[in-house]
Amino acid sequence: MRAMQHQPRVQSRSRRAFTLVELLAVIAIIGTLVGLLLPAVQAAREAARGVACLNNLKQLGLGALTYVDIRRMIPAGSGPPEIIADVRGDYGYTVSVLPYIEQQDLYNRIVAFANDTTTTPAAANRNAQNTPFNRTGTSGFISTLACPSDPGVAARRQNNASRPAVQPLNYAANWGDVMVGATGNNTPFASVNQFRGPFVNYWSTYGSSTYQIPMTLMKITDGLSKTVLLGEVGVVENATDRRFGVKASVTNWSSGATQSAPITCLNATSWVQPSNNIVDNCWGKGMRWLQARTDYTGFFTNLPPNSTACSSGTSFDSSFSSISSNHPGGAGVVMCDGASRLISETIDCGDLSVTPPTTSSNATYYKGESMWGVWGALGTISRGEQRPLTE
Numbered sequence: 001m002r003a004m005q006h007q008p009r010v011q012s013r014s015r016r017a018f019t020l021v022e023l024l025a026v027i028a029i030i031g032t033l034v035g036l037l038l039p040a041v042q043a044a045r046e047a048a049r050g051v052a053c054l055n056n057l058k059q060l061g062l063g064a065l066t067y068v069d070i071r072r073m074i075p076a077g078s079g080p081p082e083i084i085a086d087v088r089g090d091y092g093y094t095v096s097v098l099p100y101i102e103q104q105d106l107y108n109r110i111v112a113f114a115n116d117t118t119t120t121p122a123a124a125n126r127n128a129q130n131t132p133f134n135r136t137g138t139s140g141f142i143s144t145l146a147c148p149s150d151p152g153v154a155a156r157r158q159n160n161a162s163r164p165a166v167q168p169l170n171y172a173a174n175w176g177d178v179m180v181g182a183t184g185n186n187t188p189f190a191s192v193n194q195f196r197g198p199f200v201n202y203w204s205t206y207g208s209s210t211y212q213i214p215m216t217l218m219k220i221t222d223g224l225s226k227t228v229l230l231g232e233v234g235v236v237e238n239a240t241d242r243r244f245g246v247k248a249s250v251t252n253w254s255s256g257a258t259q260s261a262p263i264t265c266l267n268a269t270s271w272v273q274p275s276n277n278i279v280d281n282c283w284g285k286g287m288r289w290l291q292a293r294t295d296y297t298g299f300f301t302n303l304p305p306n307s308t309a310c311s312s313g314t315s316f317d318s319s320f321s322s323i324s325s326n327h328p329g330g331a332g333v334v335m336c337d338g339a340s341r342l343i344s345e346t347i348d349c350g351d352l353s354v355t356p357p358t359t360s361s362n363a364t365y366y367k368g369e370s371m372w373g374v375w376g377a378l379g380t381i382s383r384g385e386q387r388p389l390t391e
Contacts, residue, residue, distance in 0.1 A: 046149060046327070046328075049147075049148040049149040050149055050327050050332075050342075052147075052148050053147035053148060053149050053150075053170070053232065053325070053327070053332060054332045054340050054341075054342070055340075056143070056144050056145070056146070056147065056170075056171065057171050057230060057232060057332050057333070057334050057340050058334055058338070058340040059101055059144055060097060060101060060144065060145075060171050060230055060334070061229055061230055061334030061335075061338050061340065062100070062338055063097040063100035063101045064093070064096075064097050064100075064229060064230070065338055066100040067096055067097060067100055068216075068217060071096075071214075072214070072216065073202070073214030073215060073216055074198050074199065074200075074214070074215045074216065074217070075093040075096035075097055075173075075199070076092075076093060076096065076199070076200065076201065076202035076203075076214075076215075076292075077092060077093055077173050077175055077195070077197075077199030077200055077201065077292060077297075077298060078090075078091070078092055078201045078202075078292030079091070079201050079202040079203040079292070080092075080093070080095045080096045080202065081202055081203075081212065082095060082096065082111050083095065083111065083114045083115065084114065084115045084117070085203070086117075086123040086126075087114050087123050087126050087127045087128070088203060089201065089203065089292065090127040090128040090129065090291060090292060091114065091127075091128045091290055091291070091292055092128070092173065092290060092291060092292035092293075092296070092297035092298070093173045093199055093292075093297060094145070094169065094289055094290055094297060095107065095110060095111070095290060098110070101142075101144050103142060106133070106139055106140070106142075109133070110131070110133050110290065113126060113131060113132075113133070114126050114127075114128075114131070127291075128288065128290040128291035128292065129288065129291055131290060133167075133290060134166050134167060134287075134288050134289065134290060134291075135164045135165060135166055135167070136157060136165045136166065136167050137164070137165065139167055141157065141167065142167060145167065145168070145169050145170065145171065145289055146167075146168045146169070146170050146235075147170040147171075147232060147325065147326075149325065149326040149327055150168070150170055150234055150235050150286075150325070150326050151237060151326060152168065152234060152235030152236060152237035152244060152286065153168045153170070153235055155235075155237045156168045156235055156237070156286075156287060166287050166288070167289045168235045168286050168287065168289070169233075169235075169286045169287075169288075169289035169296065169297065170232055170233060170234070170235060170286060170325075171230050171231070171232060171233070172230065172231055172232075172233040172296075172297050172298050172299045172323075173197075173198075173199035173229075173230060173297055173298050173299070174197040174198055174199060174227075174228045174229060174230065174231060174298075174299065174300075174301065174379055175195060175196075175197045175199055175294070175298045175299065175300055176195055176196030176197030176300060176301065176379050176380055176381075177196055177197070177300060177301040177302045177370045177371075177372050177376040177377075177379040177380055178196055178259075178300070178302065178356055178366055179259055179300055179302070179320050196370075196379065196380045196381065196383070197227075197228075197300075197301075197379055197380065197381060198215055198220060198227060198229060198336060198381050199215070199298070200213070200215045202214060202215075215381075217336065219381060219382060220336055220381045220382065221381070221382045221384070222377070222380060222381055222382055222383060222384065222385065224335065224336040224337035225335055225336070225337045225339065226335070226377070226378065227335060227336045227378065227379075227380070227381055228301070228333045228334075228335060228336070228378045228379060229333075229334050229335055229336045230333065230334045231299050231322075231323035231331065231332070231333040231334075231343075232323050232324070232325045232331040232332040232333065233285060233286055233299055233321060233323060233324055233331075234285065234286065234324040234325055234326065234331075235284070235285060235286035235287065236284040236285040236286065236287070239271050239272065239273050240271050242306070242307065242308050243306045243307075243308075243324040243325065243326070244285060244324060245271055245272075245308050245309070246271065246272040246284075246285065246308065246309040246310065246311050246319045246321070247265055247266075247268035247269075247270060247271060247272070247308050247309070247310045247311070248268065248270035248271060248272045248310075248311055248313070248314045249268070249270055249311070249312070249313060249314055250264055250265050250268050250310040250311065250312060251264070251312070259355060259356060260355065261352060261353050261354055261355045262302050262303050262349075262352040262372070263352040263353045264310075265303060265307075265308065265309075265310035266303075266307060266308065266352065268308075268310060270314075272311055272314060272315060272319065285309065285319070285321060294319060294320045294321070295319045299320075299321050299322055299323055300320055300321070300322065300379065301322065301370070301372060301375050301376050301378060301379025301380075302322075302349075302356075302370075302371075302372045302376055302379075303320075303321065303322035303349075304322060304345060304347070304349045304352075304375065305322055305323045305324065305330055305331050305343050305344070305345045305347065305375070306322075306323075306324050306325070306330065306331060306345040307322055307324070307345075308321075309321030309322070309324075322375075323343065327342065329342075329344060329345055329346075330342045330343050330344045330345050330347075331343055331345070333378075343375070343378075347373070347374055347375045348373035348374040348375065349372050349373045349374075349375045349376065350370070350371050350372040350373035350375075350376055351371065352372070354371060356371060357371075367383075368383065369383045369384065369385045370383055370385055
């Protein structure tokens, strides 16, 4: 009988656990990697938002140019012909563009509301300030009008007890390089020859007569590729943010008299607080997307991009701004030929310490070349400036 053979015993290897030091080292490495990757992720997200923002701007620009093809005129900066006379001047370019950004139904409802003198006889109840379509509960949210990079957009969409959810507007009309306003408010002057940008008051008054004087592409003799059509404007949320805030009480900033130099605005120290009044649909940059006022649907090119706006008083009435955005280093525009681009906040803006020369006591009658460098020249339609855009 053979002796039983014993198999060799296999000894199991004991697993060595992580020491506390090794675990802490791994955690530290992971934390470092997250710290390195997070800015890159955030930058990638902002880049994507920036592309979406410029795409919205381009869609609005193409909508405006489609309107030109059909109507043979650029949409009116104020006074769209679709709106009847008693409230016409209160509505801006956004009304006319709606059908060409897939908002025909909303366009029909807004025009019907503004023109319905039977149901609502009083003009004050049918104007763009008091229209219910400022509120997203009536109009719905129109993503094409809002830049996803703007922190004010999300804030203005939140409905609460102190303020309504309003449709923000991040894309405004270029009204030129010299402020156009009337004493006591910022309603555009009636006379069309006082505008230096492509958006004008379609219904212009001379003496006791009112005329239809459309702006056409043929009148943009500086060149369609060298004239800004629409530009990005930040929605105010933080009142003291240099890109979105408004400085207060800048003398003669919109009074129609000889205007203060732009540097006066940049050096001002008081800020205007935005209104959250639920009755008047809020006051502040980008908060009334239908109203033809510089607070809401217009901008000028005599202040640098991403600089503060200014008011001649202590409220958003009579406030004027340049383009602004939450993008690093600049803000978007679309040119009169439909091309979109980012304008650097360091673009040549001329001598901001001088005031516009005038041929009368009113600076808005100035007819010469822009005094505000390349940026000012991009705001005019027919001044013949020879300043190439190299930004």
